[in-house]
Amino acid sequence: MNKFTLPLVGFIALVALLAVGLGLNPREVPSPLVGKPAPDFKVPQLHDPNASFSPNEMLGKVWLFNVWASWCVSCREEHPIIVEYTKRPDAIPVIGLNYKDKREDGQRWLARFGDPYVLSAFDLDGRVGINYGVYGVPETYLIDKQGVIRFKQIGPITPTVLEEKILPLIKELNK
Amino acid sequence: MKPRHKRIALITGGLATVGIAAALVLNALNSNIAFFVTPTEIAEGKAPQGQIFRIGGIVKEGSIRRDNLTVHFAITDTAKEVPVTYTGILPDLFQEGKGAVAQGRINPDGTFTATEVLAKHDENYMPPEAQHAVDQAQKAQKTIKQ
Amino acid sequence: MIPELGHFALILAFFVSLVQGVLPLVGAHKNRADWVAVARPATAASFLLVGVSFACLTWAFYVNDFSVEYVAGHSNTQLPTMYRLSAVWGGHEGSLLLWVFMLVGWAAAVAAFSRQLPAAMVARVLGVLGLVTVGLMAFVLLTSNPFDRLMSPPAEGRSLNPLLQDPGLIYHPPLLYMGYVGMAVAYAFAMAALLAGQLDAAWARWSRPWTTVAWVFLTLGIALGSWWAYYELGWGGWWFWDPVENASFMPWLVCTALIHSLAVTEKRGSFKNWTVLLAIAAFSLSLLGTFLVRSGVLTSVHAFATDPKRGLFILILLAVVVGASLLLFAARAPKVSPGGRFELISRETFLLVNNVLLVVACGAVLLGTLYPLIVDAFGGGKISVGPPYFNAVFIPIMLPLLVLVALGPVARWKQADLPAMLKKLWPAAVAAVAAGIVLPMLAGEWHAYVALALALVGWMSAALVLQTIDRLKAGSPTASWWGMQIAHFGLAVMVVGIAMVSTYQEERDVRMEPGETVSVGGYTFKFLGVKESRGPNYTADVGTFELSQDGKLMRLLHPEKRAYDTSQMPMTEAAIDAGFTRDVYVSLAEPLSPDVENGPWAVRVYFKPFVDWIWGGSLLMALGGLLAAADRRYRIRAKSSAAVAANAAGAAA
Numbered sequence: 001m002n003k004f005t006l007p008l009v010g011f012i013a014l015v016a017l018l019a020v021g022l023g024l025n026p027r028e029v030p031s032p033l034v035g036k037p038a039p040d041f042k043v044p045q046l047h048d049p050n051a052s053f054s055p056n057e058m059l060g061k062v063w064l065f066n067v068w069a070s071w072c073v074s075c076r077e078e079h080p081i082i083v084e085y086t087k088r089p090d091a092i093p094v095i096g097l098n099y100k101d102k103r104e105d106g107q108r109w110l111a112r113f114g115d116p117y118v119l120s121a122f123d124l125d126g127r128v129g130i131n132y133g134v135y136g137v138p139e140t141y142l143i144d145k146q147g148v149i150r151f152k153q154i155g156p157i158t159p160t161v162l163e164e165k166i167l168p169l170i171k172e173l174n175k
Numbered sequence: 176m177k178p179r180h181k182r183i184a185l186i187t188g189g190l191a192t193v194g195i196a197a198a199l200v201l202n203a204l205n206s207n208i209a210f211f212v213t214p215t216e217i218a219e220g221k222a223p224q225g226q227i228f229r230i231g232g233i234v235k236e237g238s239i240r241r242d243n244l245t246v247h248f249a250i251t252d253t254a255k256e257v258p259v260t261y262t263g264i265l266p267d268l269f270q271e272g273k274g275a276v277a278q279g280r281i282n283p284d285g286t287f288t289a290t291e292v293l294a295k296h297d298e299n300y301m302p303p304e305a306q307h308a309v310d311q312a313q314k315a316q317k318t319i320k321q
Numbered sequence: 322m323i324p325e326l327g328h329f330a331l332i333l334a335f336f337v338s339l340v341q342g343v344l345p346l347v348g349a350h351k352n353r354a355d356w357v358a359v360a361r362p363a364t365a366a367s368f369l370l371v372g373v374s375f376a377c378l379t380w381a382f383y384v385n386d387f388s389v390e391y392v393a394g395h396s397n398t399q400l401p402t403m404y405r406l407s408a409v410w411g412g413h414e415g416s417l418l419l420w421v422f423m424l425v426g427w428a429a430a431v432a433a434f435s436r437q438l439p440a441a442m443v444a445r446v447l448g449v450l451g452l453v454t455v456g457l458m459a460f461v462l463l464t465s466n467p468f469d470r471l472m473s474p475p476a477e478g479r480s481l482n483p484l485l486q487d488p489g490l491i492y493h494p495p496l497l498y499m500g501y502v503g504m505a506v507a508y509a510f511a512m513a514a515l516l517a518g519q520l521d522a523a524w525a526r527w528s529r530p531w532t533t534v535a536w537v538f539l540t541l542g543i544a545l546g547s548w549w550a551y552y553e554l555g556w557g558g559w560w561f562w563d564p565v566e567n568a569s570f571m572p573w574l575v576c577t578a579l580i581h582s583l584a585v586t587e588k589r590g591s592f593k594n595w596t597v598l599l600a601i602a603a604f605s606l607s608l609l610g611t612f613l614v615r616s617g618v619l620t621s622v623h624a625f626a627t628d629p630k631r632g633l634f635i636l637i638l639l640a641v642v643v644g645a646s647l648l649l650f651a652a653r654a655p656k657v658s659p660g661g662r663f664e665l666i667s668r669e670t671f672l673l674v675n676n677v678l679l680v681v682a683c684g685a686v687l688l689g690t691l692y693p694l695i696v697d698a699f700g701g702g703k704i705s706v707g708p709p710y711f712n713a714v715f716i717p718i719m720l721p722l723l724v725l726v727a728l729g730p731v732a733r734w735k736q737a738d739l740p741a742m743l744k745k746l747w748p749a750a751v752a753a754v755a756a757g758i759v760l761p762m763l764a765g766e767w768h769a770y771v772a773l774a775l776a777l778v779g780w781m782s783a784a785l786v787l788q789t790i791d792r793l794k795a796g797s798p799t800a801s802w803w804g805m806q807i808a809h810f811g812l813a814v815m816v817v818g819i820a821m822v823s824t825y826q827e828e829r830d831v832r833m834e835p836g837e838t839v840s841v842g843g844y845t846f847k848f849l850g851v852k853e854s855r856g857p858n859y860t861a862d863v864g865t866f867e868l869s870q871d872g873k874l875m876r877l878l879h880p881e882k883r884a885y886d887t888s889q890m891p892m893t894e895a896a897i898d899a900g901f902t903r904d905v906y907v908s909l910a911e912p913l914s915p916d917v918e919n920g921p922w923a924v925r926v927y928f929k930p931f932v933d934w935i936w937g938g939s940l941l942m943a944l945g946g947l948l949a950a951a952d953r954r955y956r957i958r959a960k961s962s963a964a965v966a967a968n969a970a971g972a973a974a
Binding site for chain 1: 390632
């Protein structure tokens with residue numbers, strides 16, 4: 001140990017601090033909505049402005065609620081996974097929420113990339129998103145027969161998330 | 176001058192510089208840091224009185240009201256909200272339903288007078304402090320539920 | 322296909338860099354000339370491969386290949402070509418690739434322009450650079466691959482952040498990265514010297530021009546960033562002490578200290594350990610800056626997609642690179658011979674004080690930047706440290722430095738005569754007092770703060786003139802001497818700008834109906850109204866203001882409020898009338914009654930005296946640095962020492 005090791009010691013302390021700092025902002029915050037009833041709303045549908053949708057209609061079913069937008073790049077990444085999933089025979093219904101979008105853009109987007117949704121609710125001003133605490137698009141909620149949110153995915157669904165988290169949970173909820 | 180004296184002079188000078196700098200730093204840190212408080216903490220009376228601090232959260236939908244250059248709005252962490260007044264020009268990214276951070280003082284009537292309102296360069300972004308406030312409030316709600 | 326080619330080239334470059342990082346270092350250690358000889362070709366190959374990779378990414382942007390996720394995320398077909406190309410470095414992945422490209426570019430430059438240096442030394446420098454490159458390439462390839470494809474390509478990409486659609490973005494990041502990455506070269510020279518156990522004046526002389534050029538880039542990069550913030554953000558500020566700004570400013574402070582300390586090491590052989598430590602510190606701080614900006618541990622107004630995985634990777638990289646260097650330093654430094662002795666009053670002492678002040682200032686900035694993190698780590702809650710902290714600490718530390726700028730260059734090495742120096746400089750003291758009393762009164766009101774600053778400017782400028790007269794008497798000075806004078810003069814110019822604008826600026830936020838007027842700093846703005854207009858990829862509300870002084874119409878100003886098609890974010894474009902002694906500045910904030918035709922707007926107007934001197938001063942500093950780096954003596958002496966070595970070899974044979 002001599003005075004020339006002092007810079008090293010100081011640096012190790014700095015790295016320790018930075019490592020703690022990295023751990024401080026866990027980006028995967030447990031969603032406060034998980035375990036709570038899905039907030040109710042009633043908004044028009046994307047394809048038919050005269051028809052409306054409300055989560056109450058889904059009571060008694062296990063379903064996925066997927067927030068998307070035509071301006072969202074990550075949604076394009078996630079979309080094929082949802083499309084593939086809905087082709088499975090045992091797939092549960094997926095409802096879309098077209099978030100802060102223009103009606104024509106949303107419709108065109110689905111025409112181009114495929115429409116896996118039973119229907120898409122149309123949330124022009126983002127009010128539904130606020131109630132669901134949407135941080136960024138895409139987000140997906142798994143809602144059970146009693147209308148309680150069981151799982152929330154912030155960001156795109158990846159094949160891993162689908163296989164390891166969502167599907168087992170669906171199986172359990174459907175028992 | 177003898178080498179020993181020279182050494183002592185150099186070391187004394189160096190220590191004095193570092194000492195003065197440290198004094199400056201401590202003094203400046205004492206008076207120039209702003210604590211970060213969430214709307215829930217304000218509702219619980221935990222806000223520092225008569226001191227500048229920051230609040231963060233989401234700008235409540237439908238709460239922006241303009242009165243010439245003075246803007247009234249509410250910042251919420253989804254549990255509680257704080258009415259905020261700000262006179263001046265808001266950043267481009269300041270929008271209802273988006274995250275924002277305000278720095279200023281709390282008034283005796285519970286309103287917050289902001290001297291500065293911050294938003295961030297990226298549109299998909301929520302300031303970490305605003306995010307923190309929302310997370311805290313939602314965690315608290317969750318504990319109450321259980 | 323092209324993106325895969327780019328990806329492939331990058332992977333190849335990774336392995337080539339690995340060779341470049343290992344063989345020459347081992348070869349230099351074991352005295353194997355064949356392994357040492359690998360350094361140059363490997364460096365060239367790595368440069369070429371990364372160049373191909375970078376060109377592939379640029380091509381993907383040029384042809385709008387939205388199957389590449391990074392392209393889809395940062396560009397779209399409506400974007401003008403110029404911005405499509407600069408969007409290459411508009412996001413995290415691409416800007417890192419640029420980082421790597423510049424790093425291999427620096428290495429290639431060292432390989433090309435150091436023919437005079439001993440082969441073993443060059444091999445070690447290139448080897449160290451190769452290892453750093455390997456670390457950064459691993460970062461790109463493992464966590465931030467810009468060539469990742471999307472499963473189903475979108476028809477249209479997301480827009481580049483409108484703030485970044487500005488000519489400033491084309492130059493600012495590359496310049497800044499050139500400076501950042503240039504720190505790696507200074508670091509590599511220092512590590513090479515440590516590895517070889519040859520910490521001597523020759524090493525300092527070889528390292529100096531490279532360090533100075535890196536410093537020039539960093540200076541320009543920071544200045545351009547500040548200028549960009551000033552006119553693009555529409556806030557009228559030019560420096561915010563934001564963590565991202567601090568991240569580039571800290572290496573600059575240490576590098577400035579390093580330049581001065583290298584002078585002592587070269588001329589007098591002193592401060593060797595200290596110089597090495599500064600070189601390590603400068604590069605560590607540029608890595609730390611990258612960590613702070615990209616890991617998201619600190620709150621900043623500059624958003625980069627943050628990802629804790631990336632943060633962890635840079636932290637590990639930082640720990641390995643800096644930890645290993647400091648370990649080597651701890652092992653080798655005790656054996657370094659002390660340099661030439663010097664008296665308490667000598668140029669060495671002045672430069673030492675310069676170093677202490679710069680390093681202490683850097684420490685204060687580092688503390689302020691990390692303080693929120695420290696408090697949070699110890700459970701003290703979330704806090705923020707505002708600009709007042711930095712101003713209150715930084716300015717008092719800098720003031721003595723401004724006094725010393727006049728003294729250092731006239732002091733003699735080893736032992737200086739203080740009374741003689743003061744006798745020489747007394748006219749400067751008079752100039753200082755005069756400037757402090759008179760100039761602020763000419764500018765308007767007399768303030769102690771601005772008087773002190775202008776007095777120091779008077780002192781520095783007069784001393785520069787006296788030094789120049791003195792030096793010319795002794796014969797024609799070298800380019801590097803002129804470089805020093807110009808850089809110091811740039812500092813004085815910058816101080817004028819900072820002092821004037823922070824004291825005498827005027828700023829008003831007002832509500833204006835068409836036809837109304839508002840005045841700041843003797844200038845009158847008349848608001849004529851707002852019209853809608855269409856740009857290439859945005860619609861804008863364009864305001865028209867008549868700027869006049871003393872009732873005389875000067876020109877029309879057109880600030881804009883833009884709404885970009887692909888983004889929901891409005892953008893304020895300020896209109897600035899720039900001048901030698903002042904800027905006047907107007908920006909549109911928002912319509913106060915959006916439903917009313919020709920309704921009132923919230924408007925911000927500024928009067929900014931001497932603000933452009935801040936950037937003018939930076940340019941002078943950079944110019945001085947270039948002159949110093951171009952000094953012929955770095956080449957001639959190196960050649961003659963090579964000649965000496967050749968002669969010695971010939972004699973031995």
